[in-house]
Amino acid sequence: MANLISMLEQKEVRTDHPKFQVGDTLRVFFKIKEGDKERVQVFEGVLIGERGAANRKAITVRKISFSCGVERIFPLYSPRVEKIEVAQSGHVRRAKLYYLRDLRGKKARIRERE
Amino acid sequence: MKMGLMATKVGMTQVFLDDGVRVPVTVLKLEPNVVVSKKVSEKDGYTALQLGTGMIRQSLVNKAKKGLFAKANTEPRRHLREFRVDPAKMDTHELGSQIGLELLEGVTSLDVSGISKGKGFAGVMKRHNFAGFPGSHGTHEYFRHGGSIGMRAKPGKVLKGKRMAGQMGNETVTVQNLRVIRVMPEENLVLLRGAVPGSKGKIVEIYPSTRKPKALPGVGGQALEEGSKNPMKASKAGSKGKPAAAAAPKKK
Numbered sequence: 001m002a003n004l005i006s007m008l009e010q011k012e013v014r015t016d017h018p019k020f021q022v023g024d025t026l027r028v029f030f031k032i033k034e035g036d037k038e039r040v041q042v043f044e045g046v047l048i049g050e051r052g053a054a055n056r057k058a059i060t061v062r063k064i065s066f067s068c069g070v071e072r073i074f075p076l077y078s079p080r081v082e083k084i085e086v087a088q089s090g091h092v093r094r095a096k097l098y099y100l101r102d103l104r105g106k107k108a109r110i111r112e113r114e
Numbered sequence: 115m116k117m118g119l120m121a122t123k124v125g126m127t128q129v130f131l132d133d134g135v136r137v138p139v140t141v142l143k144l145e146p147n148v149v150v151s152k153k154v155s156e157k158d159g160y161t162a163l164q165l166g167t168g169m170i171r172q173s174l175v176n177k178a179k180k181g182l183f184a185k186a187n188t189e190p191r192r193h194l195r196e197f198r199v200d201p202a203k204m205d206t207h208e209l210g211s212q213i214g215l216e217l218l219e220g221v222t223s224l225d226v227s228g229i230s231k232g233k234g235f236a237g238v239m240k241r242h243n244f245a246g247f248p249g250s251h252g253t254h255e256y257f258r259h260g261g262s263i264g265m266r267a268k269p270g271k272v273l274k275g276k277r278m279a280g281q282m283g284n285e286t287v288t289v290q291n292l293r294v295i296r297v298m299p300e301e302n303l304v305l306l307r308g309a310v311p312g313s314k315g316k317i318v319e320i321y322p323s324t325r326k327p328k329a330l331p332g333v334g335g336q337a338l339e340e341g342s343k344n345p346m347k348a349s350k351a352g353s354k355g356k357p358a359a360a361a362a363p364k365k366k
Contacts (some may be wrong), residue, residue: 004303005125012130029133032268056128080134 010083012055014077017084022047023092023110026061029076040082043072046090046110048097064108066096069101089113118321119217119302120149120167123228125314129305137330139295139305142226142320146212146302150186150194152204161201165213166191167317180248186210193317215299218320222327224304225290228318232284240247242277287311291325342355 027044045063051098052058057076062069074081088109100108101112124141129138147165155161168194175183183190187210198208199207203315207213218224229290238244247253247261259277264272296305307330310318 004143004301007301008129008141008303008305009127042303055130075130075136078134078136079132106360113279 006054009056010053012077013057018086020047020084020086021089021092021113022049022095022097023090023113024086025088025090025110026059027085027087028059028061028072029084030074031080031082034054042085043074045070045072046097046099047098051096062097116322117199117203117217118227119144119197119213119318120165120193120195120317121320122168123310123312123318124303126309132294137307139293139307140292140310142304142306142310142318144215144218144302144304144320146214148186148188148191148241149207149209149211150188150191152184152209153196154204155201160198161204162196162198163204163207164194164196166194168192168242175363180292188263195319197319215302215304217299218297218304218322220293221322223291223323223324223325224306225288225321225323226292226306226310226318226349227286227288227321228316230283230285230287230311231313233282235280235313237279238277238280241279241282244277263317270357291323291328293327293330 011091025045026047027095029040029042030093031038032041035108043061044062047059047062048062050057051060055077058073059066060071060073064070078085089112091113097110121142121144124143126140127140128136132324134145147167149163151164151168153162153164158251168186168191168273171188172190175190179190207234233240237258239246239258241258244260246258247256249257260277263276263278281303292310293307294304297303304320312318
């Protein structure tokens with residue numbers, strides 16, 4: 001029974017996303033519907049957390065937009081996520097980077113991963 | 115009532131529709147239902163098909179049941195249910211034949227009946243959503259009570275149907291109009307939008323819905339375009355506005 005559920009969930013997992021970790025800077029290409037038209041919006045920011053497994057997986061991406069912190073949560077395997085690019089890989093020691101919310105500018109930098 | 119089938123509740127998960135809408139779904143496994151016997155009006159006073167599903171060990175079947183299954187020339191089944199059928203349609207299904215997903219062809223929504231999870235003897239807060247009493251300001255040993263249950267010498271009794279504590283759950287519940295999101299014939303699975311009574315692994319009865327399919331973003335539905343016929347009804351005006359608003363960004 002439980003296998004059937006996980007089978008269904010695994011079916012929706014897409015394999016076209018690159019490998020990335022928390023701390024990486026990602027570019028998420030997200031399809032947005034405006035009336036009839038559909039366009040792709042790029043959201044670039046630091047991956048500060050992941051939650052969920054299989055097709056329920058979602059990522060939280062944070063960026064500073066005009067000196068205002070913006071976080072977006074993307075369902076990773078949604079058909080509306082066109083693609084994801086890794087702009088920069090970062091070295092962090094935690095799974096959730098919520099501390100970044102309290103930091104600004106130079107302090108909010110993340111060391112690059114080799 | 116239209117004829118129904120037995121299915122097993124597998125559990126819940128979520129799926130994406132093509133346009134990215136996430137839908138919570140209940141997964142039902144629909145193993146073939148076998149026509150075990152037929153009830154006819156001459157003999158039984160009504161017409162119905164008795165269906166069976168699920169395998170069972172021979173040793174668990176008593177002689178009476180063995181005879182029943184032998185007549186239909188099928189292996190014994192664990193679950194038996196009767197479904198009322200029009201006398202005219204009784205001949206469409208042979209004794210011993212299997213009914214499966216094909217009964218759901220062209221069906222957009224289902225009514226699902228099952229036995230809800232038992233909650234035991236529950237108080238009024240859990241059972242009837244009473245508010246209880248304040249946690250402080252002098253409340254003493256009365257936090258989860260229901261309060262007064264009646265008046266005084268007149269009427270001098272507690273009115274019938276007064277909501278009180280008692281058994282909650284473990285009763286037959288029907289959920290109407292659950293949208294069919296996906297049908298997977300190879301795996302005998304049906305994905306319905308929303309929740310279904312009962313725990314995982316239990317048998318539920320599914321019927322083609324008697325109701326109009328509800329509007330659902332990403333799936334659509336007839337109700338999408340229609341509102342209430344009565345323009346004066348404020349409650350209906352809201353319900354009309356909502357699906358229209360939900361559909362609007364799509365249509366423009």
